[in-house]
Amino acid sequence: MSPYHFLLLIISITLSFIFIYAHNDGFSVELIHRDSPNSPLYNHNESDFQRSTNMLHRSINRFNSLALIPQPIITNSGGEYLMKYSIGSPPVEIMGLLDTGSDLIWLQCEPCISCYHQSSPIFDPIDSDTYEDIPCSSVQCREVLGKTNCSSSSCEYGITYTNNGFSKGNLAFDTLTLRTSGSSSIKFQKMFIGCGHNNKGPLSPGFSGVIGMGFGLTSLVSQISLSINYKFSYCLTQTQTTSKLNFGANAIxxxxxxxxxxxxxxxxxxxxxxxxxxxxxxxxxxxxxxxxxxxxxxxxxxxxxxxxxxxxxxxxxxxxxxxxxxxxxxxxxxxxxxxxxxxxxxxxxxxxxxxxxxxxxxxxxxxxxxxxxxxxxxxxxxxxxxxxxxxxxxxxxxxxxxxxxxxxxxxxxxxxxxxxxxxxxxxxxxxxxxxx
Missing domain, CATH: 2.40.70.10 (Acid Proteases)
Structure with a gap:
């Protein structure tokens, strides 16, 4: 067993395991291109030329953060595909920016010290029966983030973006629900998330936060890796048609x-x-x-x-x-x-x-x-x-x-x-x- 898989196993046990109301047959979810009319980021006043130009400018900025400055405290400046998911119990549907270049699922949360506009209501942890703050003194805080001290009792995170945006808040557990392309729902309990109470642009308004898909232990695919047999795939379009993100057997x-x-x-x-x-x-x-x-x-x-x-x-x-x-x-x-x-x-x-x-x-x-x-x-x-x-x-x-x-x-x-x-x-x- 590689050191990565051994550490992932330890963290999975430490996190009291991820209880999954799912199956191992695989499932798929839909992705929306941020320039699609179905996207909350779609600007009706822009021409196709302006959208293309803006997308390629974002591409240049993202390259500068991914390839030229690969430092763990500096993360990329966004992505091009959005995904709907729900958080909490009862589930609250929000939309996150899918990101294969980062490792944390984070979303804007009440109470907001500073939040940018998003198209859906901001998630309020008080309304979720399954929300649980992670203490600073916990094993999870130390082993997952390397935290040895905090300014409060909660385990805090901070993400700084190369475009001067940031998200700061506390780490927590909650239930995350994915709606599959077959219109059924799959729930993942006790998922590790970042609840952002202080979030500042120039993050694009409209979406709630970021869905990290990277190799790190706190990304979506790392946390659910045992249930999807470590497999995911996607099939991307540049059109108004939705793209697909596949997990488990569907990802083969x-x-x-x-x-x-x-x-x-x-x-x-x-x-x-x-x-x-x-x-x-x-x-x-x-x-x-x-x-x-x-x-x-x-x-x-x-x-x-x-x-x-x-x-x-x-x-x-x-x-x-x-x-x-x-x-x-x-x-x-x-x-x-x-x-x-x-x-x-x-x-x-x-x-x-x-x-x-x-x-x-x-x-x-x-x-x-x-x-x-x-x-x-x-x-x-x-x-x-x-x-x-x-x-x-x-x-x-x-x-x-x-x-x-x-x-x-x-x-x-x-x-x-x-x-x-x-x-x-x-x-x-x-x-x-x-x-x-």
């Missing part, structure tokens, strides 16, 4: 066309790292190397547990960020193959942009990402170019000088992406996520 990715790569290790234990070995455009393969700054030698990872990661899989970042050397070679190869006149990049990232979308999509070459373990993920045209306006398409990749890149959600659109946290693998399978 199987059948023709599935490729699987090991999850790797990186600087921040929260994130889902993989090792990208190369990129092929048309018939040209470009090798991707991970270098170690201390001695400028290539790190030779292997598939037996010590593979070094150079890319984070993240559902909350739109663009795919990749080493500038690789990015430049990708761009020059695509430019050569398309043989079309380019236009200025609206975001000034130096990306290829064109004003004749139909011709671009006809000529777009095959692009394949080669991950460790011979996992070759062939991208569709919609994973490679993204519409900035009805007339303008731009490359959905961006350059970075960091050793660590991000596989963004545009590149993941219309793939089932499945995580097996016990086997430490991630699988990809092409799918129509509007019908999944």
């Amino acid at each position: 990715v199987s059948g023709l066309g599935v490729v699987t790569t090991p999850l790797a290790f990186g600087l921040a234990p929260t994130f889902y790292y993989v090792s990208l070995e190369g990129v092929t455009i048309g018939s040209r393969r470009i090798e991707y190397f991970i270098t170690k700054k201390e001695n400028s030698t290539t790190i030779k990872g292997n598939l037996n547990g010590n593979l070094k990661g150079n890319m984070i899989i993240d559902s909350g970042t739109a663009l795919t960020f990749i080493s500038k050397r690789i990015f430049d070679e990708i761009q020059s190869t695509i430019r050569l193959l398309l043989k079309l006149n380019t236009v200025r990049d609206p975001l000034n990232l130096g990306r290829l942009c064109y004003n004749n979308p139909s011709l671009v999509l006809q000529r777009t070459p095959y692009v394949t990402l080669h991950f460790a373990g011979r996992a070759d993920v062939e991208l569709h045209q919609s994973n490679i170019f993204f519409p900035m306006s009805p007339r303008t398409l731009c490359l959905a990749f961006a350059p970075t000088v960091s050793d660590t890149g991000i596989l963004g959600n545009i590149a993941q659109t219309n793939f089932v992406v499945g995580f097996d946290r016990k086997k430490r693998t991630v699988s990809f399978k092409r799918a129509d996520c509007t019908k999944y």
Whole structure:
């Protein structure tokens, strides 16, 4: 048993176990893109161009927090998909921002010292029969958060965001309910949550808080890992159609066309790292190397547990960020193959942009990402170019000088992406996520 699974077992026992009114057959829930008309963040006054521009600006900010500043006290600045869930007994439905780059489920709570506007009523713990504050002196506070002292009797948390937002409050247990895509409900008792009494922007108004999906012990998938056999997957869309988040047996990715790569290790234990070995455009393969700054030698990872990661899989970042050397070679190869006149990049990232979308999509070459373990993920045209306006398409990749890149959600659109946290693998399978 790995140290991670051993610690998870200890914490699960310490938390008096998570009692589950559920089954092991698997279940799925719906995700809403934040720019969908069904989202509380949807702005009717914005054009599609403004929404695209805002999404990609958020993508740049998020990359800066995930890949460039992987410090545990600084978390990312948001995400792109929302999920409804209920908290408390009787259950109160709220909407949280799904985040594969953080480790805590937190929500705004009464009494509010400072709270931003949200579309649903703010949760009041007094009204929940199953709410229970976690004392500062408890084993849970010490072992889960490493707390050795508190300014009050409650176990307190504080999350600082790279965009100057924050959430502060106390940690507690309560019942969390998920409504499945089949309209049934699954309850998880004694879930570890953060009750935020002091929350400040620029967190986007509308949603209640964040649903952490990372590798840390307090994330949603970590807390329910025993009931879902350590598996979850998603199938994302960039349209008004809802996306799917799957757990347990529903999360298994199987059948023709599935490729699987090991999850790797990186600087921040929260994130889902993989090792990208190369990129092929048309018939040209470009090798991707991970270098170690201390001695400028290539790190030779292997598939037996010590593979070094150079890319984070993240559902909350739109663009795919990749080493500038690789990015430049990708761009020059695509430019050569398309043989079309380019236009200025609206975001000034130096990306290829064109004003004749139909011709671009006809000529777009095959692009394949080669991950460790011979996992070759062939991208569709919609994973490679993204519409900035009805007339303008731009490359959905961006350059970075960091050793660590991000596989963004545009590149993941219309793939089932499945995580097996016990086997430490991630699988990809092409799918129509509007019908999944």
